[in-house]
Amino acid sequence: MVVPEPNALNSSLLYRSLGNRYPVATRAEGVYIWDAQGKRYLDFSGSAAVNLIGHGVPEVLDAVAEQAGKLEFVHSSQFTTEVAEQFAEELLKFAGSSFYGGRVFFTCGGSESVETALKLARQYQVEIGRPERFRTISRTQSYHGATLGALAASGNQRRRQIYLPMVKDPEAFGHISLPYCYRCAYGCDGSGCCAVQYANELERAIEESRGTVAAFIAEPVSGATLGAAVPPQGYWQRVRQICLENEVLLIADEVMTGCGRTGRNFAMEHWGISPDILVLAKGLSSGYMPLGAVIASKQVVNALEEGSGHFAHGFTYNAHPLAVAAGRAVLQQTHPMQLVSAANSDLPHSVANTLALELARLRACNSVGDVRGIGLLRGVEFVSDKQTKAPFAAEMNFSGKVAEASAGRGVLVYPMQGCVDGTAGDHLLIAPPAVIKKDQIAPACAALKESIVEVESEIKGNSR
Ligand SMILES: Cc1ncc(COP(=O)(O)O)c(C=O)c1O
Structure with a gap:
């Protein structure tokens, strides 16, 4: 095979950095x-x-090839597939007892999953008779994805600045600050005394928005935006309490932290917290195929089941058989390869x-x-x-x-x-x-x- 010399000037690809020379x-x-x-x-x-999981794992490559040999794609409005059903069941088990009775919605990545979670939270509130709840609270230094809804929820200035006029709706998205121990806004000495102060910002934001908040979305450990800033003990426990008291859904964006990356199946387990909605991508398929997922707890699923019976949302490639085959194979290897304990x-x-x-x-x-x-x-x-x-x-x-x-x-x-x-x-x-x-x-x-x-x-x- 002839591999072209990397040349930023004659490429037909729209690179992230147009003048860069990327190695092939x-x-x-x-x-x-x-x-x-x-x-x-x-x-x-x-x-x-x-x-x-590492690159080139034969079991994952074989699972994708085997699925491709049987069935490459069907649309989720017409069919379900064995591989998606099995993977959803296994993923729910991996997510632990707080997701028993829940359900999984497969997407093609993190941004799609975040959009899905935000809309699911909104629909949940409508289904339980609270149509006035539409706002999402998130955090200033955060990244939830590149699509406009996910970007509106994100706080990452560099990634959202020029698109702000397109996404800026102060009514729909509010931001609070987040624990960043190296530069604590509350002047904390590293003992974690700021945990409750940061969490209480959520309580204030909910109060100020007078019963319009549907959900709070956050990364358990700040990923790209702050570079693995771990919140102090007590922060997540207080956030969970505030969400419960105010009947605001807690969405954990575990796109980066999920599926074993932090040494637990999901990072929220470090603090004994179970969110209402779990958002996944990245490690879910370890990159073998574009794959994301949203796991909804039983409470959220019940609201839809007992309400309209429909989730008013979907993408053409929901639960793509090749992508879920890759994710399933990755999950099946996770235990034998001891990835979470590593x-x-x-x-x-x-x-x-x-x-x-x-x-x-x-x-x-x-x-x-x-x-x-x-x-x-x-x-x-x-x-x-x-x-x-x-x-x-x-x-x-x-x-x-x-x-x-x-x-x-x-x-x-x-x-x-x-x-x-x-x-x-x-x-x-x-x-x-x-x-x-x-x-x-x-x-x-x-x-x-x-x-x-x-x-x-x-x-x-x-x-x-
Ligand atoms: C926490 C978090 N959420 C969402 C996303 C968006 O995921 P994707 O790039 O797969 O759309 C990312 C991507 O880095 C992320 O780190």
């Missing part, structure tokens, strides 16, 4: 991806916190524990202000001054430069900006597949450290 990926196996030049990259961010950083011998220890060494770098996270979802935040925690100027693109330098060394990480105020603030997301080996972690962290030092000295040189 040709194959992947385990934790590695190879490009057309034969260069090998360690997938230290699981692409974008997508892949937990991602459990509380277990001293897990790879997640090793990752946490190795990444902590990056604190020695002048520009590393914080290293945080849980399980196999980790963040590194850069600052220009450790004392004041001042960020680098956004134009410097510090995290982007580190990611580029690291890719040059064959280690892929996920750079983001905006953690401080929506624009400034550089961080990286590290989220490798759970099949990474301990002896692959230290060299990857060493390469990352070298990359950070390289960018630090480049910036120092430029400022002379």
Whole structure:
């Protein structure tokens, strides 16, 4: 096969960054991806916190091929399929006892799942006789997807700024702030004393909107936007209580944190919380096929069953047989491959524990202000001054430069900006597949450290 030379200027693809030269990926196996030049990259961010099972797992590839050989597609308004029925049943079991009697709606990814969850919450309120409830509350530093509804719920300034005129409806979407321990707005000393203060912002927002709030949506651990910022103990418990007291549905957006990534089947389990609606994608199929899901609790399902009997929503590719076959095979391998325990950083011998220890060494770098996270979802935040925690100027693109330098060394990480105020603030997301080996972690962290030092000295040189 002739692989074209990557050339930003003559590509017919509309790239994310039009001037970029992207390497051409040709194959992947385990934790590695190879490009057309034969260069090998360690997938230290699981692409974008997508892949937990590793690349090229034969059981998953075979399941998709087998399904394709039998039935590639039917429309969900005309048929159901054996593979979707079985996977939904297995996924409900994986979600635990609080979802017994619930049901699963399969989509093609995170944004579709978020749209589905927001509409399901709204319809729930209508079905139980509360048509005045239509508002969604979410959090300022959050990302829920690229479609306009999901973007309206998102707080990520960089990703939503220019689309705001299209999505801005102050009536429908409200935002509260969220725990960000490294830069606590309540001046907390790290003891978690701010947990209730942050949670009570939700109570105030619900009060102010005078009975119009249908749902609260949030990521259990802030993913891309803040870089694995873990909330203090007590936050989620208080949020759950507020939602129950006000009969507002709690939607957990576990697109990034779900399906084992944090060392639990779902991240909310760390706090003993069961949401009313669970939103999944990414790790659900580990990227083998485009797949997302919304799991609705029994209470939500009952409201529809006993009400109109219809969910007024759908996509052509709901429960696509090839995608659900991939997801089902991934879930079937999750237990035998011990993916969730590998991602459990509380277990001293897990790879997640090793990752946490190795990444902590990056604190020695002048520009590393914080290293945080849980399980196999980790963040590194850069600052220009450790004392004041001042960020680098956004134009410097510090995290982007580190990611580029690291890719040059064959280690892929996920750079983001905006953690401080929506624009400034550089961080990286590290989220490798759970099949990474301990002896692959230290060299990857060493390469990352070298990359950070390289960018630090480049910036120092430029400022002379
Ligand atoms: C928490 C969260 N929700 C939703 C999405 C959107 O998912 P997708 O890109 O699959 O549409 C993302 C993507 O990064 C995410 O991290």
